[in-house]
Amino acid sequence: MILDWPACRNARDLGGLPTLDGGRIRDGALLRSDHHAAMTPADVATVRAAGVSRIVDLRRPAELAEQPSPFAGDPIYTHVSMLMDVTDYEYPADSYGPLLDHNQGRVAAAFRAIAEAPPGGVLVHCRGGRDRTGTLVALALTVAGVGPEVVAEDYARSENCPATTMINTLAHAERAYGGVENYLRGIGVEPHHLDAVRERLREPAFLTETRAGWDAVADWYTEQFRGELAAKIWDRALLAGFAELVSVAPGPVVEVGSGPGATTEFLHGLGVDVSGIDLSPGMVAVARRDHPEIRFQVGSMTDLPVPDASLAGLVAWYSIVNLPDEALPVVFGEFHRVLAPGAPVIVSFQTGDEVRVNKDIAFHRRRPEAVAALLVAAGLEPVLQTVREPAEHPGLVEQVPQAYLVARRPSAGH
Template sequence: MTEPDFIVETRAFYDAVATEYTDLFRDHLGGAPVDRAMLALFADLVRTERPDARVAEVGCGPGRMTGPLHRLGLDVQGIDLSPRMVELAGQAHPEVPFVVGSMFDLPFRDGELTGVVAWYSIIHTPAERLPEVFAEFARVLAPGGHLMLAFQVGDVPSRQERPFGYPVTLDFRRLRPERVEELAGEAGLAVTSRTVREPEGEEPTPQAYVLARKPKA
């Protein structure tokens, strides 16, 4: 089956920049108290729902959030489209399993997970394909399970061309929290929290965090 162009482009982009990207964001959480707080909140929510909760970070990159989630006591697995990112994630966090995969076809049974994290990873998906992604998140979540998303707020994509000198290009799509809430609702997930913070440092836009939950039967 032929893959859509946006998936091929996303994989090629992150395969190319994986080493530099990993170095650039290696210590990101040290200066990001809101991000740390959101991860801790998510960990507390899923542990409260089920002490032996299984969690996946979808679009995990080099594991810069997967590792901290593991240190927060979660049984977490990382999934990424880029084989090179998965390789680097495994080297940095050998205690965590990482696999190559797509958010359109997650390697989990229906209702297998108590939590899903998509940290700036839905931003490369065209708007018309996002309902499929949210439906897949809902499929793998157990009743009572939690979804956490992070993304840049806005309407105009940011195009990255020749990062670090590599001959690759990728669009980073910004989203409105209201639209993300709609997508979650259409997939049968109930939004429980929406947080928007102002840009910090060199960030060009506000940043948003949305938490949603799959209702219990």
């Protein structure tokens, strides 16, 4: 995805690139650009808002002196010169093979800078955002399982960067070293660094599968269940109670897994300053079409694009049903992170122990007491736990009871 950073060239997020095994690169995990010397304070704020936890500057010291980084001295900034100060080898126009051959220690250090970064996105850049940046990004993407053709296609999105140059570079790594991973291991990159980059860049399979499933049925689902909330008396009552809780300390509220936006619209009608986040671009497109007065964006509740302690409330209305058990602690940890002290979260789901698959989407039923315990483990205080019996609604006959939990982040000093 091209990034709207006017002060930069070749700025983009590598999220969404497909891997050879059917996965994809995580959104916001790896970004690239040219240097940042022309950035204004507003531009710097935009980079920070993108969730960047480390900036890896690959330029030579002389380039830094000529065009200083506005991030120099910041804890997120790391300088790793990826080229020797004076290049003393032949540098062909159609391959970065010699760069790999003659700068091995520097390449290893740059790769480790990605692997050892704190949680969040890593932004890699050099002077032009082409040669050094392109090579390091290609190594990281290859380790994460992206095929050479896709790596080269992304490289070619930069100015004056023919895809054949990167194809030749990766072919050189294959011929001379037995592949990218063998090359990296041979220059001192440890196996745990390779694993760390894979873990950082690769999106969990359940997210890829869930996104694809909801994208495929977004329009059908919207029409099938349009108006459903109007028939759910107790759902509306609980959401109205949540809206009253939020009104005590008003502020922004986010619905995660907002789908076609019906619940978001209901809360908006109650005067809540609410927006929606959904994993599925198809669902976000439908929600934006049907509710243009409300802001919807693509994102994952496993890594919310929301600043710490910034929300007056959070809604997960039948959206944790698509999460496997092992993802719940991470997600509830995110809920705790983004909620302001004292702010509530409301969660709803179907009760039970089964995992049902419908239209290639997994739906997890859960025990209320188990979910409540995980919320507490994430540092959230219980407020309400209730279960209603199954009911019949237009287009839907519920098979099992429905659970509703309200918790809150403890107030300051508690």
